[in-house]
Amino acid sequence: MRLEDIARELGFTELTPEVSGARDTDIDRGYASDLLSDVLAHAPEGGLLVTLQVHLNVIAVASHAELAAVVFAGSRTPEDDVLAKAAAEGLALYSSPADTFDIVGRLYALGVKGNHA
């Protein structure tokens, strides 16, 4: 499913409108974790990450793991320098008021699966 459609369906707030090209990215895999090493180890390339972490290292980790997008759960919003870094790396960021469990459940219903599904 296209990232833009996922964001609309689940009511995500787009934090990086500069990364407009990412909206067309087809997302079929995802990962949820707040442990960055865990993200590095297991997040699927080209996938979407749901996390509570909003600091700069998330961008570095997402970039190293070659993720397409990050969704911040619980209405968390990163600082401007984090947004700027993500834009420079071509990484799309979204925010959602829902908690991680609910976001993942809805993503799963839309067909975004984990590594082993």
Next chain:
Amino acid sequence: MEHLVYDIRCGDFTGAGAASRDLKQHLKRIGAESDAVRRAMIAAYEAEMNVVIHAEGGGRLEAAVSDGQLDVDVVDQGPGIADVPSAMREGWSTASAEARALGFGAGMGLPNILRNSDRMDVTSALGTGTRVSFSVALRPEATDQGARPSSLGVIAELCKECRHCLVACPTAAIRVRQARPDVLDHLCIDCTACIGACGPRALTMTDAPGALGGGDVLVVPPALLAGFGEHPVAAVVEELRGLGYEEVLSVHRYEDALRRAVIDLAATGDAPAPLISPACPAVVNLIEVKFPSLLDHLAPLASPWEAAQLALDDRSATFAVSCPSQRTALLAQRPTAQRDTVTAGAVREAALPRLAARAPHVAATAASAPRGCGADDLLVVTGVQHVLAVLEAVEDDRLPGVSAIEPYICDGGCFGTPLLTEDASVAAWRWGAVGGDAPGDGASSARTRPYRARPGIRLDADMAVAIQKLTRLDAETRALPGRDCGVCGAPTCAALAEDIVMERATRALCPYVRPVEEESAT
């Protein structure tokens, strides 16, 4: 062997990751396969973060890139690990509350390094520090190794060493040494930037004798048809036929067909956005050399000249090209077509006396829309600086709302070729005024040759040699003053450094460089 050293500070969670990012750039420069780069980065990042999280005394990451292998050593003055086997198990961590709050300290750092490397050792002494070393095998990324053919001509004896071409070239492919311009074929994209910058015409296009020898069809660019003052297209066509051709065909019908095909393809939504038109073969070359990540964005269609060649396959045709890249594209598609191209400038020279003998024509004054503005959803970009800026924007995903791009290296598109004398804007206006811009009936063609990344910026096809050269390149660049003055014959100090490494020049060419003894004394 390339040797890199990075100091890492404990607790610096903001600056963390800088060493692994820089290492990534180096690995790309030597052409390492992207999967190996990804694994190396994850391992290096974890090792770097271990120092940031644990080692109060800080630490140092040293990386050695040698033949087919990356060796990384991370040594810190931290507390040491009491139980290394436990630390190698997932979930075991001694990280601080601060580190854990940031998502570190998952107890996966060392296991992650193990998983992403081909060899790993950890030695640690309590109260002294820890050494983590690992290796990752590097394989070269596959690219097209073939040398790029070029149709740019050099007439050495005309060169006055003004060096204007050095600055004009968008890929830094020209050197002016021994009183002549030399073109580095692996970087040249066959555009007209240097031709336009060269007053004495040492950089130009040449024609084989008898190239304008007559035949079934003469294919010409609109700029040529509009390049005879107020003579209407019909009169120009008549005189061009007089050069020995049954038919004169303007390539604009294939330009229009390609534009429609690109817009249609972009509208399907199946193509990567924005879709890039291959109308200008020099832009295609530029993307192959400098923007390989955008190859997917190029519409899989033939350029207008290639489409014309395919359509006229059963007739004897002469193609009056207006730039080197058009000729090279035609020759690449039909290697036997060597004598079938001629420069538009030569055609103009030949037709000029015939047209001068005709009665002057009273001008029509039809207004014409600027070329390429017919479609709202097409972004037309002309001029090399603008093309570079737009391609970089596409690469960085900074062009929202643009579904298709039609870029031309020449300012003003193909009307701007320096091989014809009329200014681009005047020629484009006149093309409309003489009625030449009526819709054409050409068809677009699928591309016959795939787009291929070209290793233009790679230092050597052999990764081991590339690594050695990269090390020397860093040292040479530091030794040069950074003035980019051009006196050495290279456009920039970085280009001279590369010339030295590639054995095309020596450091003595730089008038400002300090002798080695003096440099080491300061």
